[in-house]
Amino acid sequence: MPELRKDPIVGRWVIISTERGKRPTSFKIAERVLASSGFCPLCPENEDKTPPEVYAVRRNGSKPNTPGWSLRVVSNKFPALIIEGSLNKQGEGMYDKMNGIGAHEVIIETPSHGTPLSQLDLQSFEDVLWAYRERILDLKKDERFRYVLIFKNHGVEAGASLDHSHSQLIALPITPKLVMEEMEGSKNYYNYKDRCVFCDIVHQEREDKRRLIVENNDFLAIAPYASRSPFEVWILPQKHYSSFVNIPPEIYRSLAEIFRDVLSRIEVALEDPPYNFTLHTSPFNNLINDYYHWHFEIIPTLSKIAGFEIGSGFYINSTPPEEAATFLKEIK
Amino acid sequence: MKKILVADDEEGIRILYREELEEEGYEVKVAANGKEALELLDSFVPDLVILDIKMPDISGIEVLKQIRVKFRNLPVILSSAYPEYQQDLSTWASDAYIVKSSNLENLKSTIKKILAG
Numbered sequence: 001m002p003e004l005r006k007d008p009i010v011g012r013w014v015i016i017s018t019e020r021g022k023r024p025t026s027f028k029i030a031e032r033v034l035a036s037s038g039f040c041p042l043c044p045e046n047e048d049k050t051p052p053e054v055y056a057v058r059r060n061g062s063k064p065n066t067p068g069w070s071l072r073v074v075s076n077k078f079p080a081l082i083i084e085g086s087l088n089k090q091g092e093g094m095y096d097k098m099n100g101i102g103a104h105e106v107i108i109e110t111p112s113h114g115t116p117l118s119q120l121d122l123q124s125f126e127d128v129l130w131a132y133r134e135r136i137l138d139l140k141k142d143e144r145f146r147y148v149l150i151f152k153n154h155g156v157e158a159g160a161s162l163d164h165s166h167s168q169l170i171a172l173p174i175t176p177k178l179v180m181e182e183m184e185g186s187k188n189y190y191n192y193k194d195r196c197v198f199c200d201i202v203h204q205e206r207e208d209k210r211r212l213i214v215e216n217n218d219f220l221a222i223a224p225y226a227s228r229s230p231f232e233v234w235i236l237p238q239k240h241y242s243s244f245v246n247i248p249p250e251i252y253r254s255l256a257e258i259f260r261d262v263l264s265r266i267e268v269a270l271e272d273p274p275y276n277f278t279l280h281t282s283p284f285n286n287l288i289n290d291y292y293h294w295h296f297e298i299i300p301t302l303s304k305i306a307g308f309e310i311g312s313g314f315y316i317n318s319t320p321p322e323e324a325a326t327f328l329k330e331i332k
Numbered sequence: 333m334k335k336i337l338v339a340d341d342e343e344g345i346r347i348l349y350r351e352e353l354e355e356e357g358y359e360v361k362v363a364a365n366g367k368e369a370l371e372l373l374d375s376f377v378p379d380l381v382i383l384d385i386k387m388p389d390i391s392g393i394e395v396l397k398q399i400r401v402k403f404r405n406l407p408v409i410l411s412s413a414y415p416e417y418q419q420d421l422s423t424w425a426s427d428a429y430i431v432k433s434s435n436l437e438n439l440k441s442t443i444k445k446i447l448a449g
Contacts, residue, residue, distance in 0.1 A: 038397035041424035049424055078418035078429045106421065161420035 007226040009185040009197055010178075014226040015316045024269040024327050027230065027302045041077075042164040044069070044111045051075040054105065055134055057127045071127045072108045073135055073169075079104035080170065087144045087173050101144055103171035107131050113164045116154065116272070118263035120165075126256040128167070132279065133245050133252075139171040140245075140284050147175045147283045155274025158301040175283040182280060183292055190291035198293030199240050201225075210322045213329050214261055218254040221262045223321035223328070229299045230319035231270060231328070233262055236295040244281040244294045259296065265331040266300060274301040334447055335359045337376065339369035339395065340384035340411070345432070349382065352436050353443075366390030370398055377403070380447060382439075383426075385412040393422045400425050407446045411439065 003016045041049040044067040052065055055073040062068025075083070081102025089098040109117055109128050117125065136148045152167035153159035160166075175183075189197040205212050205222045213221040213233060221235045235258060241247045247255075266275065281294035309315055336358045338349045346362040353360045361376060363369035366387050373381075381399065383392035396408055410417070410426045418429050428442045 038394075039400035039425050041421065046425075077424045080419070159419075161422055166421070 005226040007224070008189065008201070010181045011185060012226065012228070013314050014228055015314060016227075016320050017316075017318045024231075024271075027270050027273060027300070040113050040162060040164050042106075042108045042162060042166060043113050047072075050106075050108075051077055055131055055138075057131070067111075069111060070124060071110070071131055073105055073131055074108070076104035076106055076168075081172075098173065101173050103139055103142075103145070103169070105135060105169045107135070107167045107169065109165045109167065115165060116263075116267070117152070117165050117167075118260060118267050120260070122253070122256055122260065125260045126252050129252050129255055129259075132167075132169070135169055136245050136281075139169075142171070144173050145171040146285060147172050147179060149176065150279040152277050153274075154276070155272075155301065158274035158276050160274075175285075179280065179283060183282070183286070186291045186293070196240055196291050196293050198236060198295065202236055202238060202293075211325045213265070213325050214258060216254055216258050218251040219258045221258055223325040225321060227317050227319075227321040227324065228315040230302045230317055231266060231273075231300045231324045232317075232321070233266065233298045233328070234295050235259055235262060235298070236293060240290070240293055242282045242289045242292045242294065243287045244279055246287065247294075262298065262328075265328045266298065268331050269327050270300060270302070275299060276301065333357065333359045334380070335361070335376070335378040336380050336382065336443070337361050337363065337369065337372060337378040338382045339363040339366060339387070339392065340382075341365055341387045342384070345384070348436075349439075352440070356440060356443075358443075366392065366395040369395055373399065373402070378406070380407045380409065380443060382409045382411050382443075385410055385417050385423075386414065393417075393420065396425050397422065409439070409442060409446070 005014050005016050047065045051074045053072045053074050056064060056069045057071040058069050060068050081100045081104055083103050085099060085101055087098060087101050107128065110120055110124060132150050139145055139148050148169055148171045150167060150169050186197050202220060206220065211223045211225065213223060219235055219237055221233055224232060224234050237247060266273065275298055277296055277298040279296055282289060282292045336353055338346060338360060340346050341364060350360045350362055361372060363372050367389050383395055385392035392410055399406060399408060408426045409428045409430055410423055411430045411432055413432045415431045417423060423429055427446050430439050430442060
């Protein structure tokens, strides 16, 4: 019989198939759809086709907006939100609205077109994480912004339009509803139990081991108890840190190691599936707290959201997280 | 006289753009689809191209990529009724992205700005 599982943070329900779950081979995409090829505006030598860089890693002393970089961050050429202007919140009868202020940036993770994030060398992977940190800290100075969302779309089915590896950042004048729900859920749990819900998850998953995929001294990767999607993976710090930007600099290497390892395992097990990952971290007005614990959530795009999910907010997951963790754990 | 190539599968748009841009003093050639636009570019090198994105044979984005291989710096404006295509980073190979409107003032000022630059 299927099992209904409740996410302990936001109270979201998931229907988990408890019969033999779908194995990784069930999800292999018959014909890989390649993101459009040909001229790539993110490649070296095409710096003039992007807006000027706001951050870059250039270990060879090359000049900004020229080749020679190993990572670049540029504003989105056609952004969803506009950086210029003051925030103007208004009411329209009973409705609320504001002008579309925000920052939309693209992190070009490598100069090498076609090399996925999972295959970057460790230093380059760590550079990506540092770029996230530096951009968040810079945008935090802007008083209009409440939250910076970092996300990656890998593969056409996950929303990537170019196969040049990149992630994106959107700075928002409001804290997203999902983040608010996580903050409130975590705070409620803390008020009731006097413990961080994520710290409890870390503790229990390390003891239980059925959903533990891999760990190192500073981080662990798990298939969450109420996974919304087959092979959903969370990467969490072992110690309590409420914000991504507050972790000690020396553990970025450790994060790069486990993150790259997890992406490689997913890539091998599911033959390079499309996926999305998002950084979940405390909003700017509450960076340091005892109840929220930053983490990355990686969700392979293996199932479609349809009427039931939209109407109910429930998810249906055909692979129990215990089985997903076993598959991923066995990948060397 | 500056030359502009307009590629759009909607005849009404081709007529409107041609009339309005000729009034502005440009020489305008039109193509009804992506293939025709690429063929025209073999014999006619414009100062600027306006490309519709959603065309039945080759999409405007694919045409843009092929243009970039041959003409790295030829100014291209993508013009679409669908603002969501802006999220496709392939559009960055263009010089501007215009959401179609019956009022062509934005298009005209974008053309002027690009050609002056």
